[in-house]
Amino acid sequence: MSVLLEAKDLVKYFPVKTGVFSKPKWVHAVDKVTLQIKKEETLGLVGESGCGKTTFGRTILRLIEPTAGQVYFEGRNLLKLSESDMRGTRRDMQIVFQDPFSSLDPRVTVKNLVGEPLTIHGLAKGDELKRRVLSLLERVGLSSFHMYRYPHEFSGGQRQRIVIARAISLNPKFIVLDEPTSSLDVSVQAKILNLLKDLQRDMGITYLFISHHLSVVKYMSDRIAVMYLGKIVELATTEDLFRKPLHPYTQALLPAIPVPDPDVKWREEDILKGEVPSPIDLPSGCRFHMRCAYAKPKCEEKEPELVDVGGEHTVACHFWESF
Secondary structure (H helix, E strand, C coil): CEEEEEEEEEEEEECCCCCCCCCCCEEEEEEEEEEEEEEECCEEEEEECCCHHHHHHHHCCCCCCCCCEEEEEECHHHHHHHHHHHHHHHHEEEEEEECCCCCCCCCCCCHHHHHHHHHHCCCCCCCHHHHHHHHHHHHCCHHHHHCCCCHHHCCCHHHHHHHHHHCCCCCCCCCEEEEHHHHCCCHHHHHEEEEEEEHHHCCCCCEEEEEHHHHHHHHHCCCCEEEEECCCCCCCEHHHHHHCCCCHHHHHHHCCCCCCCCCCCCCCCHHHCCCCCCCCCCCCCCCCCCHHHCCCCHHHHCCCCCCEEEECCCECCCCCCHC
């Protein structure tokens, strides 16, 4: 498959306010991330809270302007586009946020919420707008009965369906799914995930699926990137990553997946210990060495590069061949 979107050495730092006479400090949210997303695939992005997943997703859409780096969409450098050119490109790039209620205007009906992108881009109005909104609602499992209701009148799953309907209204090529099911019940999660898969199959959409829920990412993704403190530490096909994780951080994450069996006991050594270091004051060398059971002096001194180990599998670890 050809590449739809590519981030090259993408950087996003946030300034931290300190004292008047103190040196400026920065939160290293995304730090020189290079990542390719292929057409019509789902790339999962996982990691602990605060690792930079959401910032990366918003930065490649230019909802947040990057500090440095490049973002290419269908070969065009998004960071060099004018405001008007970027507005046209946004028709092909959408996002579904984690909390559907906060992303919906509580004073506006569903008809206007879903129809707003069509109106802004001059694609429909009047009866045609109403017809297309109804078609979108039916596509995500809602009906004409819901068109003139307000967001507070819906359940969490229904609100997420509304957000998805709005995201697909312009027939986008790429959608960032930022924890789209984390606030939903398990049964509702399954329905939303299946809906997203159906839409991808029917419309040829490419997804960046951001989540900390590894079993959900496994179900949705063709490839998975593991992120730690603003860096990609491992990238592989879903099958390879779950069959043979190479980075110690990935190896620590996988046993944390809940197993629906009361006879399965947690093993103390499998649980990741310690806290994530501050993204303001990063450790030297490998960013994971303070929590790694396999750390050696070299890990404290030199930061590992992301290297290709074959079979579309890359890992950033000095001693990946040892375990």
